[in-house]
Ligand SMILES: CC(=O)N[C@H]1[C@@H](OP(=O)(O)OP(=O)(O)OC[C@H]2O[C@@H](n3ccc(=O)[nH]c3=O)[C@H](O)[C@@H]2O)O[C@H](CO)[C@@H](O)[C@@H]1O
């Protein structure tokens with residue numbers, strides 16, 4: 381399998397531009413199922429997850445044309461929409477489950493494989509299903525599939541989410557766009573990707589208000605038209621590169637960002653002693669070392685994002701003092717601890733927390749990306765570790781970072797990708 385060889389590198393210096401967000405584009409692609417006409421999505425990153433979603437849309441009957449050079453995706457509806465999403469695509473990527481809301485809204489029926497657990501937790505889909513049921517769908521489970529039916533169409537209703545789940549908010553919001561009457565989603569997730577999706581739906585003719593707050597109000601419409609939309613910048617990659625700059629005592633300017641989306645990262649870096657200058661769409665991160673320990677608790681937006689927990693742990697592992705990271709969003713998101721400890725870090729797991737005793741140096745080792753962000757964290761650790769770090773299982777990283785090594789190399793990092801058939 382392909383791997384990354386990361387050598388100890390000097391301070392990262394220069395400018396890097398952020399691509400469109402994986403966690404938005406996958407939902408925009410799912411939403412295109414609702415349209416009667418072609419949709420065009422811009423700033424589409426070249427990612428494994430995007431490939432999986434293209435395959436899924438094609439298997440449902442959509443005609444997809446992805447121009448990688450222009451980063452543009454055109455999705456045309458077919459006359460006959462197939463309403464079944466198979467296990468082989470659901471097991472590759474959980475976001476595939478987001479086709480259920482649009483299929484149910486448009487065709488009144490959807491049969492989607494249950495996604496199953498994954499490396500960071502069990503990740504149930506009960507809240508999605510509760511929402512579909514509240515909108516009048518009859519939901520049945522059997523043979524690993526979930527079937528939802530609303531033969532006479534969905535009907536607007538009130539849905540209270542026990543937890544502000546990103547995926548459930550998005551799936552229910554898409555289902556409700558074509559329900560009869562009004563739907564209220566309460567305790568909705570407030571992530572920026574939800575606003576991006578709501579904007580796209582509204583451009584398609586939907587009537588969605590309140591996205592980005594904890595109450596989203598959707599007035600159903602009878603049909604949605606095609607639209608063109610630019611994907612928002614990836615805030616998790618932005619955060620990853622901010623951490624990379626801080627870790628290497630670098631001076632990095634990150635462009636095409638929405639700086640308000642990474643406020644918790646900016647605040648924590650400043651607390652540690654890093655200089656962060658932020659304009660609306662540009663962030664400069666400078667560090668001269670001597671970084672201090674901080675405590676972090678992951679939370680739904682606008683709290684500290686769970687997706688940045690692993691990269692931040694890499695930074696804290698070489699900062700002065702003891703830091704505590706408490707993970708409240710996923711129950712099993714510390715699998716990177718064993719890997720980072722193999723590099724000489726001193727991290728102990730205590731229940732839902734990781735206690736990090738900062739060390740002076742870490743050393744290169746052969747390590748495995750246990751999930752997407754864990755993989756990015758190990759690459760960052762490799763930049764400051766003595767010797768060479770070999771990061772295996774990088775298909776995880778390729779799910780969400782279209783060009784991590786190219787971006788970091790452009791800033792002075794020493795990283796080489798070894799393809800499967802290379803020695
Ligand atoms: C493709 C995508 O956008 N992925 C992001 C999305 O995942 P995803 O949408 O799966 O995350 P959720 O917000 O739904 O999950 C948060 C928590 O809620 C739980 N839960 C969720 C749904 C449900 O029906 N029942 C339930 O108990 C989950 O197990 C988890 O513990 O938001 C997460 C939280 O910011 C991010 O880490 C992921 O990168």
Ligand SMILES: C=C(OP(=O)(O)O)C(=O)O
Nearest residue numbers: 403474475687752753780
């Ligand atoms: C957990 C993530 O993605 P997914 O929800 O697709 O697994 C992530 O982007 O860090």
